Amino acid sequence: MKRICIMRVAGTNRDYDTHEILSYLGAASEVVHMNEFIRGRKSLLDYDAFIFPGGFSYGDRIRSGAIWAKQLIYKLSSDFRKIADEGRPILGICNGMQVVVEAGLIPGLRGISEYPEAAMGVNASSKFECRWVYLKNFSRGNCLFTKNIPRGAVMRVPVAHGEGRFLLPKEEENELLRTLDRNDQVVFRYCDEDGGVAEGNYPMNPNGAFSDIAGVCNPDGNVLAFMPHAEDACFSHQHPDWTRKGLKGEMAGILIFKSLLSHLK
C-alpha cells in the first residue's frame, strides 16, 4: 500500500482533520513530526505522497509558512528536492500552501525556485476569515488532485486563515497568469454558488487573492497549493446548511483526497 506522510511541525493543527479523512478512505496515512526526518529516524523517500496541513507553523513568525519552508530546504535539502522533482504528489493546504509557495515549489515555472516567486499576503479585510466559500474547478486535467472532480464543478468549502491572498509579482502578474493558464496550473477559483467567478468581490473571494485563485499547481501537476479546507468539507454534516437542504453522505471536499488515492493506486 502506498504511504502518505502528513507532516507537522510546532503549530501545525489540521493534521488531525486530514488524517481523519484519509483513515476514513482506508489510506495508509501517517502523521510525522518534521523532527523525525531531521533527526534521521525516518526518511522522506519512504513515503509516496506528502501533505502539508493547515495550522500556524512556528506561529507564522516572519511570514506565514516561511520558517517551515526554509527548514525543508536547508535541513532536508536533497531528499526534499528529490520528492518534488520525482513528481511525488505534494498537497499544501492553507498553512501548507503558504509553505509550498515559500519553498519555491509554486508556481515553479522553471522547477523549484531558489526564492519564492509568489506570495501569500495578509487578507484584504486585514482580518482572520473563517467562512464558507464556493470554488470552481478550472483544471483541464493537469493537476492530479482533481482527477475525480468534474471540470467546471462547483464545491463548497470553509476557509480559515489570516494570510491567504495569493499574489504574483505586480509588474508581471498578467503575463504570469497567462502562463499559468496556458500550463493548466490554475486549479480552483473562488466563485458564487452557480460558478460565476468572484472577480475579487468580498466575501466571495475571502482574501482578495489575485484572479480569485484558491488553488494553484506546479507545471507538472503533482504539487497543489490549496488555501481552503477540503478536509473539513467531506461530509454533509460538516456543511453549514445541511439542516436546510437535507444533505446526506459524502460531499465534494472528499474528492481531492480520492483523486490523490486514485493517482497512487
Add this chain to the structure above:
Amino acid sequence: MLYKRSDFPFELYFIKIREAADSDLKRISSERCLSLSLVEMRRVREHYRKLARDATDVELEMIAQIWSEHCCHKTLTGNFKDSKGKTIATKLLKNTIMKATKELNLPWCKLVFKDNAGIVDFDGKHALAFKVETHNHPSALEPFGGASTGVGGVIRDILGVWADPIANTDVLCFAPLDFPEKKIPKGIKSPPYLYNGVVAGIGAYGNNMGIPTVNGSIHFDESYLGNPLVYCGCLGLLPMGKFIKNTKPKECILLAGGRTGKDGIHGVTFASAELTETSEESSRSAVQIGDPIEEEKLKRAILRVRDEGLASAVTDLGGGGVSCAVSEMAERSGCGATVELETVPLKYPINAPWEIWVSESQERMLLSVSEANLERTLEVFEDEDVEATVIGRFNDSRQIVVLYKDTPVANLSTNFLYESPSATTVIRKPRTKFKEPNFKQPKNLGEILLKLLSLPGTASKESVIHTYDHEVKGHTVIKPLQGAFVDGPGDAAVLKPLPDSWKGVVLSNGFNPQYGKIDCYAMAASAIDEAIRNNIAVGGRRIALLDNFCWGSPNRPELAYGLVEACKACRDMSLAFKTPFISGKDSLYNESAGKPITPSLLISAVGIMPDVRKAVTMDAKKPESLIYLIGETRRELGGSSYYSLFKQLGVSVPQVNPEKAKKVFSKVTSAIDKGLLLSCHDLSEGGLGVAAAEMAFSGDMGMELDLQQLSSKERGDFLLFSESNSRFLVEVAPSKQRSFERLMKGAPFCKIGRTTKLKEFVIEKGGKVLIAEQLEKLRKTWQEPLK
C-alpha cells in the same frame, strides 16, 4: 525594622512577623501586595510564633497565593451573616450548589468540584471535561494579552485533567461601544479598544492552537466600563480510565513547557483587588504574555504521556505558578515535596527566589513521574521540542521545602497551607424599590422591533464569529452561524467528536445580568433556564452545568446578599431540573473607579445527543409551515430589552417555574427525536418579537403571526416583548401537525401563525396589523451595529 535582607548571594528577605503589631501586619500585606486580611495575617503570625522563627518572603508569597480568593474562594466557601450577626448561610457553596449535585447523585457525573474541570460521561468509553474561567482584570489592562492568556489558561485546565481540548467558548461583557469618551474616568481604557483587543486575543489563541471557538455571546452594560468580563471556556475529551492523580513519594516533580519569567507575578492577588487609576502602573507585571504555539506543543506531549501512561499526576500552572501547582499536587496525595528552585528554567536571570516561585508565566504544566518512567517521559517532551525539567521530588513528609542554591528559603507544612481561611461576609437586603413603568402601547411596533434588533447585545455578532476558527477539527456539526445565508444566530453548538459515532456534544450558555439589577435569585434561575433551553433547542439533553460568578466586592453587604440569593437559586433549579453543577468559579472584586459591575452569573451547559443527524437549527426552512409558541407568556418585562428602550428597568423580572419548564423541555426533546420540528429557536432578550424575526430572516422566509391566539386580553407589545422563561418558537410542517399537537398535549403551546413565500414579516392582533416589515430590512438592521 520589619524586613531584614539575608546575607545570601541572592535577594531574600526575612520578615519579623512574630513581633509585628496589627498595624504592621496590615502594612506588610499591602506593601507586598499579599491581599491578605488582618485576620489572615494574624493567623500567619500565630503560626510563626509556634515555629519560633522569622518568615521568609518566599513563604509569605506562597501563603498569599494559596490563601487568595482566586485559589481557595474563601468568600463563597465561607459563611454569611446579617448586620445583626445572625447567621444566614454557612459554607455557602458546599451547602447550596455542591449539595444539590451530591443529592442528585447521578452516575454519569465522574468528577465534580474536585479538580481543574468537571468531568461527565460521554459514551461509556469517553468522558467530557468542561471548565469556564474568567480573566477580567488582566483584560482591563491589556485586552489582547489578558484575553488570550485567559483562553490559554482554561485550555491548561482541561489538559490538567488529562483531556484533549476540543472546543472553546467565550462570553464577553463591555461597556457600550459608543460610551462618551469624555465621561470615561482617568486610567480606564475606552470600550472599543477593550472590545477589539479582547476579541482579537480570544481568536488568536484558539485559532493558533487549532481549537474551534464554537459558542459564546457578547453583552453590553455601562457597569462594565473599565472592568470588562472575559469568560473563557474549554471542553475536553478523554478516554475513560485515563484520568490518574496518584502522586507517590520519591517521584520526580517535572516542570514542562515555557520558561519562567517575571510576567504574571501577583496575578492571583491582583485578581482580588479593585481596579484603580494606578492599576496600570502597579499591576502591569500581573498580566502574562501568551504563546499558543508553545501550548500546542505542550498539549501534544501531555496527551502522549497520558496515552503511554507515563505520569502519575498532572496539573496546570495557573494562579500562583509553581508554588500552587507543587503544593496542590503534594497535598492531594498526602505527600510533601522538596523543590530546588534554581533548576527552574528561566527566560532571563531572576535574582529573587520568590519571583520564580510565584511567577505565572504561561504555557507550563507540572507532572509527577516515577524514576522508572522519567527517561521515556523526557523523550516525549523532547520529540515535541518542549523543555521539561525535574525541579525536585515528592516525599512522605507533608512539608513543602524550597531550596535555592542549596539554601532553604521556605519550609511550610501542607496542613498549615491548606487549612485555608474562610471568610464571614455580612449581607443586607437591598432596600431599593423598583417600580413598573406605566406607558401606553407605542403606535409603531415595527419601529420598536427594529430598535430591539439593533441593540448591541441582540445584534449580529457575525463580524466577531468570522474571526474565530469554528471549523477546525471538522467536528462542528451545528455552527454558531446558520440559515440561508449562514448568518443566523444559533442557540447552541453541536459537536460530533468521534469519527465512528454519531453521538454529539451540545454546548450552550445562559446569562441575564440585567435581571440581576432587580433580583439575583431570578437572574440565576433565568440564566439556568436559558442555558438549558438553548441546549434543548438544538437537541441536547442530560445536561450538566458550570457556574461563573462575576461580582463586585463582597464587602458591600447588598452585593453579598445577591451572592447568597444566586447560590440558593442555583441549588433550587439544579435540584428541580435534575441538572447537576459539575464545576464553577468565582471572580469577586470586579470594580473600577470605585463602582462595582452589575452582578453577573454565567451558566454554561454541556449536554449530549444520541444522533447529531437529528439536530435542529433556528432558521425557518419552508414556506407554509406552521409556527407554534411553546411555553407560557406572562407579563414579565422587568430588566427586559423592551423596557431598556424606554430607559426603564421595571420590576416584573422573569421567574422560572421548573415543574412547568421541565414538561416543556421534555416535549421539545421528544418532538426533535421524532423529527417533527423543521426549526426551533429559544426566546430570550427581546422575547417573541425578536426570536420570530431572527427565525424568519435567517431562513429568508416570510412569516405571518397572529397574537390573538395567544391572548385576546393582553397588550400586543407585552406579548411580543415579554421575556418569560422556558419558551420556544418552532416550525412544523403541515403534514406533521396532528402528530405534533398530539405530542404536545399537557404542555402549554399555541399555534400562532405560518411561514410564507413573501419576504415579509407580519404580526397582527385581532385583525389589527402591529408589525409589517420587509425581511431584508430586519436583517440589515440586525447586522449593521457591530459590522
